[in-house]
Amino acid sequence: MVIEAEDLQFVRRGGGFSLTLPSFSMAAGEAMAVLGSSGSGKSTLLDLIGGVLRPTAGRLSLFGQDATGLSSTALDRLRGDRMGVIFQEHNVLPFATVRQNVALGVRFSAARRARLTGPVDAEIERLLTLMGLEPAAVLHRHASDLSVGQRQRVAAARALLGAPDLIIADEPTSALDEGNQARFMALLNAARQETGAALLFVTHDPRLVEGFDQVLRLDEPAQSHGEDD
Amino acid sequence: MPGSMLALAIGSVLSRRLSLALTVLTMALSVALFLSVERLRIAARDSFDGTISGVDVLVGARGGELGLLLYTVFQIGDAAPSMRWSSFEDLAEDDRVEWSVPISLGDSHRGYRVVATTSGFFDHVRTGRDRPLRFAASSGERIDDVGVVVGAWVARDLNYGLGALIEIQHGLASAGDRSHQDSPLPVTGILEPTGTPIDYSVFVSVRAFEALHNGWRGSVPSETALDVLTVDLADPAFTPSLITAVYVGMKSKRRIFQLVEDVEDYGPEPLTAVLPGVTLSQLWVLVGSAEQALQLLAILIVVVALAGQITLLLATLDLRRREIAIYRALGAQPGLIGGLLVLEALVIGLIAAAVGLLFAIVGTGLAGSVLGSVLKLDLGATLLTPSQALALAAFIGVSAASGVPAGLLAYRTSLQDGMRARF
Numbered sequence: 142m143v144i145e146a147e148d149l150q151f152v153r154r155g156g157g158f159s160l161t162l163p164s165f166s167m168a169a170g171e172a173m174a175v176l177g178s179s180g181s182g183k184s185t186l187l188d189l190i191g192g193v194l195r196p197t198a199g200r201l202s203l204f205g206q207d208a209t210g211l212s213s214t215a216l217d218r219l220r221g222d223r224m225g226v227i228f229q230e231h232n233v234l235p236f237a238t239v240r241q242n243v244a245l246g247v248r249f250s251a252a253r254r255a256r257l258t259g260p261v262d263a264e265i266e267r268l269l270t271l272m273g274l275e276p277a278a279v280l281h282r283h284a285s286d287l288s289v290g291q292r293q294r295v296a297a298a299r300a301l302l303g304a305p306d307l308i309i310a311d312e313p314t315s316a317l318d319e320g321n322q323a324r325f326m327a328l329l330n331a332a333r334q335e336t337g338a339a340l341l342f343v344t345h346d347p348r349l350v351e352g353f354d355q356v357l358r359l360d361e362p363a364q365s366h367g368e369d370d
Numbered sequence: 371m372p373g374s375m376l377a378l379a380i381g382s383v384l385s386r387r388l389s390l391a392l393t394v395l396t397m398a399l400s401v402a403l404f405l406s407v408e409r410l411r412i413a414a415r416d417s418f419d420g421t422i423s424g425v426d427v428l429v430g431a432r433g434g435e436l437g438l439l440l441y442t443v444f445q446i447g448d449a450a451p452s453m454r455w456s457s458f459e460d461l462a463e464d465d466r467v468e469w470s471v472p473i474s475l476g477d478s479h480r481g482y483r484v485v486a487t488t489s490g491f492f493d494h495v496r497t498g499r500d501r502p503l504r505f506a507a508s509s510g511e512r513i514d515d516v517g518v519v520v521g522a523w524v525a526r527d528l529n530y531g532l533g534a535l536i537e538i539q540h541g542l543a544s545a546g547d548r549s550h551q552d553s554p555l556p557v558t559g560i561l562e563p564t565g566t567p568i569d570y571s572v573f574v575s576v577r578a579f580e581a582l583h584n585g586w587r588g589s590v591p592s593e594t595a596l597d598v599l600t601v602d603l604a605d606p607a608f609t610p611s612l613i614t615a616v617y618v619g620m621k622s623k624r625r626i627f628q629l630v631e632d633v634e635d636y637g638p639e640p641l642t643a644v645l646p647g648v649t650l651s652q653l654w655v656l657v658g659s660a661e662q663a664l665q666l667l668a669i670l671i672v673v674v675a676l677a678g679q680i681t682l683l684l685a686t687l688d689l690r691r692r693e694i695a696i697y698r699a700l701g702a703q704p705g706l707i708g709g710l711l712v713l714e715a716l717v718i719g720l721i722a723a724a725v726g727l728l729f730a731i732v733g734t735g736l737a738g739s740v741l742g743s744v745l746k747l748d749l750g751a752t753l754l755t756p757s758q759a760l761a762l763a764a765f766i767g768v769s770a771a772s773g774v775p776a777g778l779l780a781y782r783t784s785l786q787d788g789m790r791a792r793f
Contacts, residue, residue, distance in 0.1 A: 193698070214703060221701015228699070231692035236385035237378055245378075249701040299700075 142205065143167045143307050143339045144190060149199035151185055160185050162199070165357055169306065172333070172340040174350035177359030183343045186359070187311055190341065191224065192216030204306060221250040225300025225338070229312040232296035235285035239274075239295050240265060242284050246302030253303025261302075268298035271332040273324070290321040297329050301336055308333060310342045314349065322349070379710060382693060383717070386686055393682045394722050400675035401726025401765060406734055407668040408758055411661055413565070416498065418654060421566045422646050424496030426626050429453070429461060429633055430615035432640035439649045442473055442615045445483045445567050449475050454639055455610050461618060461633075466625045469494050471617040472576050474610060478539050479572045482524050486579030486613075492519070494619055497564040507532050508559040515603060516578050517558030523569040525560045532557055538574065538582055553582055577603040580610045672765060676772050679718060683711060683776035687783065694780055708777030712770055715777075719769025723762050727754065 149162040160182040167173050177183045188194040189201060192208060193216070201208045204223055208216065220226075225246065233242045243265045247253040257264050266276040272294040284292055293313055300308050310329070314322040326349065333340050342353065350356045383390060422443050430438040431452040441449040455472070462470040471494060474486035485491075489512040492503050506525075509532050511517045520530055530536070535554035555574060563569055574582075581601055601608070620626055626645065633643035694707050754762070 191699070217698075217701050217703045220699070226699035228695070232696070234378065234381070234693055234696060236381040241378060241381070245696070245700055249697070249706075 142202065143169055143171070144341070145200070145202040147200040149189065149196045149201060151182075151189060151194065152197045158182075158185075162186065162359075163357070165355070167307075167339055167341065167355070170334075170337050170339055171354045172330070172342065172352075173355040173357060174353040175341065175343045175357045175359060176345070176347060176350050177343075178345050181359040183345075183359055184311065187309055187341070187343060190307075191226065191309060192220050218250075222252040223306045225302070225305040225308045227293070227296045227300050227308065227310040227313040230289075230316045232313075233284035233287075233292050233299075236283065238281050238283055239269070239279045239287070240281060242295055243268065243299045243302055246299040250303065253305065256304045257302075264302060265298065268301050268332065269295070271301075271328070271335065272298045273328050274298070289316050290325065293317065293325055294328065297325075297332065301332055301338065304336050305338055307339045307341060310340065312344055313342075314344070314346075379714065382690070383714060386689075389682060389686065390718065393679055394718055394725065396678055397675040397718070397722035397769070398725035398729055400671045401723055401762070402729035402733060404668040404672050404761070404765075405727065405730035405754075405758055407664055408755075408761065409730070409734055411664055412755060415654075415661065417565045418657075419650065420498035420501070420564075421650070422495065423498065423500055424494060424619065425617045425646050426620040426623065427618040427629060427633070428615060428644040428646050428649075429457075429618060430642055430644075432642050435642060435644045435649050436653060438615060438642055438644050439646060439653065441475065443567070443646065445475070445485075445571065449614050453613050453615065453641065455613060457636065457639055457641060458613055458616050460636075460638075461616055464629070466621055466629055467618055468621045469619040471495070472610070472613045473615045473617060474576055474579055474612075475614045476541065477579070477582075478541070479524075479536055480528060480539075482521075482570055482572050483567075484538055484572045484574060484579075486574050486576045486610075488576060491573065491617070492559075495568075495617060497566050497568065501564070503564065503568070504562040506560045506562045509533070511558045515575065516555055517575075518555045519559035519561060519573040520557055521561050521569040521571045521573075522563040524572055525557075530557050530560070532560070536572070538572075540583075575603065576610050576613065577608045580608045584608075675722075676765075676768055679715065679769060680772045680775055683715060683773060684779060687711075687776055687780055690780075691783060694783065704781040708774075708781040711777040711780050712773035715773025716766070716770035719766040719772075722769065723766050727762065 144165070144167040146162060146166070147164045149164075150160065151162075152159040162182075165173075175183055175186060185194065189196055190203065192203070192211070192213075196209060203219060206219070208219075211219065234245070237245075240262070244261060247257065247261065254261075266280070269276045269279065274291060274294055279287065279291065279295075284295060287295065293316070296313070297310075300310075308329075313329075314325055317325060329340070330352070340353075342349075344350065428438060428442060430442065430449075437447065437449075441447040458470065458472050461467055469490055471487055471490040473491075475483065477484040477486075492505075496502055505519075506522065509517070518536055520528075520536075524530065534557045536557060537554050555578065559573075561568065581603060584607075618629070620629065630643040630645065633641050697707055698704070
C-alpha cells in the first residue's frame with residue numbers, strides 16, 4: 142500500500158487547530174481525491190503524508206513503513222525519493238529555466254535519479270511533451286516568462302520526473318480558468334497513468350473529483366476544529 | 371555543491387541583484403575604508419617609529435626630554451642653538467662614544483627647516499628598521515663644505531636638481547629681508563625618500579651655517595655679511611660656538627645609561643640626555659589614542675556593514691519562502707537550506723572583500739601623493755600586510771557567520787511552512 146492511515150489525529154502545538162481523520166488507505170497507482178472547504182484540514186493532511194508534520198495520535202504507514210517511527214531526516218528522504226509534489230501556486234523557481242525547474246525533481250534524491258530510464262534531458266523532454274508543452278519552445282525559457290497554466294504543467298513534469306510512487310497535488314488547478322483546469326487534469330491523469338504513480342489530489346471543487354478511485358471528504362464538522370493554514 | 375545547484379543558487383542571487391549589489395557595495399566600501407585606514411595607521415606608525423634609528427643618545431641643553439626630541443627629530447617647535455660646541459667636543463672625545471653628530475636648527479628655506487650638521491649625519495643616522503640614508507643624486511661633495519643636501523620632498527616640491535642655488539632664510543620666516551641672500555648655496559645632494567621629517571629638511575654644514583650668521587646679532591642682519599662661497603670654512607673662526615643638539619652613537623649599548631647619567635651631571639653646563647627610542651614610545655602613548663580611535667572607527671564601519679548584510683539576508687528570506695518550500699517538497703533537508711544561506715553569505719563576503727581590496731588599492735594609489743603632501747606620509751608599496759590579510763580573512767569568516775541567523779530562520783521557517791510557502 143502507498144498510504145495506510147488509521148485513526149489519525151493532529152493537534153497543533155498550543156492548540157487552536159485539531160484534525161481527526163477517518164481511516165483510509167491507498168493502493169499503488171490509485172487516484173484519491175481529498176475534498177474539503179477552506180480550513181477543513183486538507184493542507185494539514187498533505188503535511189502529515191509528506192512527513193513534515195507528525196500525527197498526534199493514530200498510525201500512518203507510507204509505502205509499507207511506519208512513518209510515525211521515522212526520523213525527520215528519513216521522512217525528508219522518503220518524500221524526496223517516492224513523492225512528487227505540485228502546489229496550488231508558486232510552483233516553480235521564477236529565476237530558473239524550465240529545464241532547471243524540472244531537473245530539480247531528482248536533485249535531492251539519488252533514488253529518483255537511479256530510476257531515470259535514460260538521460261535526464263531526454264526524460265525532461267518526454268515529460269514536458271506528456272504535459273502538452275513543446276520542449277524546444279520552453280526548455281530554456283525562464284519560468285517567469287510562462288503563463289500560469291504552463292507553469293503548473295512544468296510543476297507536474299517535475300513531480301513526475303524519476304517515477305515517484307505518489308504524486309501529491311495541492312489544489313493545482315485553483316489558479317486556472319475552467320478550460321485550463323480540464324486540460325490540466327486530463328494531462329496529469331494521462332501522464333500519471335503512464336508512469337504508474339498514485340495520485341493524492343486535494344481540491345475544494347466537487348466538480349473535479351469525478352473519475353477518482355476514492356474521495357476522502359473533510360467537510361464533516363467533527364473532523365476539524367479551528368483554522369487550518 | 372553540484373554544479374546545477376550552484377547554478378540555481380547563482381540564479382537566485384541574480385534575481386535579487388539590485389539589493390545584493392547595494393549590500394556588496396556597502397560592504398566593499400567598508401572593507402576599503404578599513405584597509406585604507408589600516409594602511410594609513412601603519413604608515414603613520416612606521417613613519418613615527420622610523421623617524422630616527424641608529425642614534426643611541428640625543429643630547430641637548432637642559433630642558434624637557436620630549437621637547438628636545440620634538441624639535442630635533444620631528445622639527446616641531448622653535449629651538450635656537452644653546453648648547454656649547456665645547457660640550458659637543460667633550461662628547462666626541464668620550465671613549466664610550468663611537469660617533470657624534472652636531473645639529474643646529476633655527477633657519478629655514480621656503481618653509482622647510484634647515485638642519486646644520488656634518489657629513490657624519492648621512493653616515494650614521496638611520497630611518498625605519500636600520501635603513502641608511504641614500505642619495506638619489508649627488509655631486510660627490512661632502513656636506514662639510516658649502517654644499518646643501520635636500521630631502522626628497524623638498525627637491526620634488528621646489529623642483530630642485532643638483533647645482534640649484536638656494537637661499538637660507540634667517541629664522542623660520544619664509545621670505546623677506548632676513549634672508550642670507552648674499553650667500554646662495556648650491557645643492558650638492560638629494561636624498562631618497564624616507565617617509566620621515568628628513569624628507570622635508572634642508573641640510574647644510576655647521577661651519578657654513580656659522581659663516582652665514584657671521585656678524586648677525588640675534589635676528590638683526592649683519593652689515594658685513596660674508597660670501598660663504600668664497601671663504602675658507604676650515605678657518606677656526608667658523609667653528610660654531612653654540613649648537614642645538616648632538617646625536618650620539620655608542621660603542622657598547624650597555625654603557626648608554628652610564629653616559630646618560632654622566633651627561634646629566636656634566637659640569638661645564640646643564641645638559642639633557644634622551645634615549646630616542648624610549649622617548650618615542652612615551653610620545654606614542656600620547657598620540658596613540660588617535661590611532662586607536664581611528665582603528666575603532668574603521669572596525670565599527672565594518673560591523674555596521676556586516677549588520678547590513680544580516681538585515682538584507684533576513685529581509686529577503688520572506689521573499690524566498692516559495693523557493694525554500696519547493697526545495698523542501700523535493701526532499702531537501704532544513705540543514706541544507708540553512709547551509710545555502712550561509713554559503714550565500716560567504717560568497718557575498720568574498721566578493722565584498724575582493725572589491726573592497728580593489729577599491730583600497732586604487733583609492734590609496736590615487737590618494738597617495740595627496741596624503742604624502744598633506745600628512746607627510748609615505749604609504750609604501752605593500753598592498754596587503756599580513757595583519758591586513760588576516761583582518762580580511764576574519765571579515766570573510768564573520769560575513770559567512772552572519773549568514774547563520776538567516777540560515778537558522780530559514781531552517782525554522784522551512785519546518786513551519788512544510789511543503790508550502792505561506793504568505
